[in-house]
Structure formats: C-alpha cells, structure tokens
Amino acid sequence: MQIEQTTLPGVLLLTPRRHGDARGFFSESWNRKTLEEAGVDLPEFVQDNHSMSGAVGTLRGLHYQSPPMAQGKLVRCGRGALYDVAVDARLGSPTYGQWFGAELSFENGRQLWIPAGFLHGFVTREPDTEIVYKCTAHYSAANDGGVRWDSLGIDWGVDAPVLSDKDRDAPAFVNWQSPFTFEG
Ligand SMILES: Cc1cn([C@H]2C[C@H](O)[C@@H](COP(=O)(O)OP(=O)(O)O[C@H]3O[C@H](C)C(=O)[C@H](O)[C@H]3O)O2)c(=O)[nH]c1=O
Numbered sequence: 001m002q003i004e005q006t007t008l009p010g011v012l013l014l015t016p017r018r019h020g021d022a023r024g025f026f027s028e029s030w031n032r033k034t035l036e037e038a039g040v041d042l043p044e045f046v047q048d049n050h051s052m053s054g055a056v057g058t059l060r061g062l063h064y065q066s067p068p069m070a071q072g073k074l075v076r077c078g079r080g081a082l083y084d085v086a087v088d089a090r091l092g093s094p095t096y097g098q099w100f101g102a103e104l105s106f107e108n109g110r111q112l113w114i115p116a117g118f119l120h121g122f123v124t125r126e127p128d129t130e131i132v133y134k135c136t137a138h139y140s141a142a143n144d145g146g147v148r149w150d151s152l153g154i155d156w157g158v159d160a161p162v163l164s165d166k167d168r169d170a171p172a173f174v175n176w177q178s179p180f181t182f183e184g
Helices: 032-037
Strands: 002-005 012-015 019-021 024-026 047-053 059-065 073-079 081-088 099-105 111-114 118-124 129-135 144-146
Touching (some): 081 129
Antiparallel strands (some): 002 012, 059 144, 073 129, 081 099
C-alpha cells in the first residue's frame, strides 16, 4: 500500500498493491489492518456507493452532507478515469477554501481519502467511467448540499461539463455558509 500526503492535511492518496499474473491482477481494494499497520486509522464505513457517467466531461459536485450526517469518503475509479477533487470547507481551517485534485483511474488504481468537512466532486476523463466509494455516514437527503463547481478556481480541465440541474443551480462558494468547523 502506497500512502501519500497531499496539500490538504488529512486528505490522503492511497494506492493498494496489485498482484499481476497472466490472467490480469488481484488487489485488496480495502483492508483496514493494512492501513492501520501503516499508521492510517480511518473511521468506520457504513455505505458503499457506485455511479457510472456515460459522457466524458460529466461533473458531479461539489457535494457534502451537513452534520450530523457528514461523510468521509474513500474514492476509487472502477472503470475509466476521472479527476477527483476535495475542498476544505471547515471554518477556521488553515486550508479553508483550498482544493486538491488527483486523477483516479482503473489503470492507476489510486484512491483518495476525503474526511468529513470537505466538499467532494469529480469530472470524468473517459466514457462510461465508474466511481465507487465508501462512506462513513448513510445517505441523508435532508443533509445533502452542494456548492457550484466553478466557484473556487478549480482547474477541472473542462469548460462546459455535463451537470445535473442540482449542480447547475448550486450556490457559489463565496455565497455559501459552511456547516463545518475546524477542530484542529
Ligand atoms: C448520493 C446518493 C444519492 N441517492 C439517490 C438520490 C437521487 O435519486 C439519485 C442521484 O443522486 P445525486 O444526483 O445526488 O447523485 P450524484 O450527483 O452522483 O451525487 C454524489 O456525487 C458526489 C460526487 C458525492 O460525493 C456524493 O456521494 C453524492 O452527492 O441517487 C441515493 O439513493 N443514495 C445516495 O447516497
């Protein structure tokens, strides 16, 4: 397991080992013990999500769930490729409003750990891209929220993404009141 810090303390890039052979490969995509032995202690996961986006340039985000249903997410790409982004939304954080992005793909096998208190979004780089991710809290429509994808200067690599109506109508970051506070 390769573990990399990012420019946002708390957000980690994880790359599980792949065992290749003539058939292809095998990889333990999630193993709590492996991470704990490497000094990474993630919260309990209670829900797995899986979405597929057909068109290149489909952008889902920037999303969050407000407390007490805030979600940490361990994100990976099951098919295709995507650019995954986390934004620090914790009021009082030294990195408040800062973002980090990484390409996650079937080929590179990389995963992004995004703690609760961060916005999450991604844009697809290949057709029929599938994202799978583990969440530390169950879905709660009442706590579901979003911030406009283009209101933080994020370099998504796309000018006119495919968006849901919800994402198209989301508030700009500057006009949004974060429900999260930095706890050191
Ligand atoms: C998130 C979620 C959605 N749904 C239902 C609600 C809607 O009927 C339908 C599509 O939901 P939505 O348009 O919110 O899906 P995404 O745009 O992919 O949203 C997700 O994408 C970003 C990148 C995230 O990190 C979040 O997990 C989530 O906000 O699935 C559920 O039944 N359970 C769920 O956990």
